[in-house]
Amino acid sequence: MKRNEICIRDPFVLTWEGKYYLYGTRSATCWGPAEGFDCYVSADLENWEGPLEIFRRPEGFFADRHYWAPECVERDGSFFLFATLGCADRKDGVYLLKSGAPTGPFTFCSRLTPEDWSCIDGTYWSEDGRDWLLFSHAFEDDPRGGMCAVALTPDLARAAGEPVTLFSAADAPWARPVPFAKAEFGMDGDVFLSDGPCVFPLPDGHLGMSWSSWGERGYAVGLAVSAGGVTGPWAHLETPLFPENGGHGMLFTDLGGQARFALHYPNDKERERPVFPRVEFSDGVPHIAEALAAQEEPA
Numbered sequence: 216m217k218r219n220e221i222c223i224r225d226p227f228v229l230t231w232e233g234k235y236y237l238y239g240t241r242s243a244t245c246w247g248p249a250e251g252f253d254c255y256v257s258a259d260l261e262n263w264e265g266p267l268e269i270f271r272r273p274e275g276f277f278a279d280r281h282y283w284a285p286e287c288v289e290r291d292g293s294f295f296l297f298a299t300l301g302c303a304d305r306k307d308g309v310y311l312l313k314s315g316a317p318t319g320p321f322t323f324c325s326r327l328t329p330e331d332w333s334c335i336d337g338t339y340w341s342e343d344g345r346d347w348l349l350f351s352h353a354f355e356d357d358p359r360g361g362m363c364a365v366a367l368t369p370d371l372a373r374a375a376g377e378p379v380t381l382f383s384a385a386d387a388p389w390a391r392p393v394p395f396a397k398a399e400f401g402m403d404g405d406v407f408l409s410d411g412p413c414v415f416p417l418p419d420g421h422l423g424m425s426w427s428s429w430g431e432r433g434y435a436v437g438l439a440v441s442a443g444g445v446t447g448p449w450a451h452l453e454t455p456l457f458p459e460n461g462g463h464g465m466l467f468t469d470l471g472g473q474a475r476f477a478l479h480y481p482n483d484k485e486r487e488r489p490v491f492p493r494v495e496f497s498d499g500v501p502h503i504a505e506a507l508a509a510q511e512e513p514a
Contacts, residue, residue: 221488237256247280253266269320297339306333307333437452
């Protein structure tokens with residue numbers, strides 16, 4: 216199938232042994248009952264095999280909704296899937312699944328975020344021999360939209376300490392309160408969204424983090440920079456990396472050595488498509504270097 220036939224949110228690309236492996240949230244089941252995760256495989260980012268179901272909800276499994284934002288990492292020949300899962304009787308959390316192949320099947324392992332926190336959108340980062348999970352402290356718990364990190368045990372299966380808050384969406388100059396907090400969630404006052412973190416080194420040796428929130432023109436991607444590693448302090452760029460109706464992105468390098476940014480666009484239910492625009496670095500930070508190919512109507 217072609218790229219613009221894939222309807223997912225929160226795209227994540229793993230480049231492995233000469234191929235691309237694409238993971239994401241199924242758009243059709245994003246906001247209702249859900250039961251699994253898929254993978255798509257490509258050699259050129261345009262033609263894809265799939266969907267290949269990599270995890271399906273077993274009979275009696277607790278999670279029946281919010282199958283969100285799967286991210287796959289290879290380490291020592293094993294593949295680790297960090298993903299959000301939810302159900303009616305416990306708070307959303309980031310969980311770990313594991314497989315011997317990028318196309319699964321993946322086996323459920325453990326919860327990584329606190330049981331009494333509502334948490335979404337986990338991403339992995341390794342720094343100075345220590346493994347970290349970065350994630351969003353969901354606005355249902357934290358109306359300022361906290362972005363957090365917690366150290367992991369060497370097998371990645373457990374938290375190895377207490378979470379720390381890196382920054383809040385409310386601190387970013389480009390972020391705005393979500394306009395639907397009262398209508399959809401019954402929340403009064405200013406409510407800020409943080410989601411979709413991705414961490415990567417910058418040319419000057421600092422650390423960059425792309426992440427999503429609500430901006431002047433809707434769902435958007437911003438950039439924060441740390442000179443002190445994953446625990447910060449983090450400073451926000453004034454303007455978004457991607458300003459309108461698309462987001463939850465991640466930076467990757469294609470098979471030709473070109474930096475690219477994966478994000479879903481547009482941010483409209485069951486019209487979302489993965490797009491992979493080229494990225495160039497100037498003034499030490501990434502910039503999306505081309506108009507989105509998905510600005511035409513999705514197939």
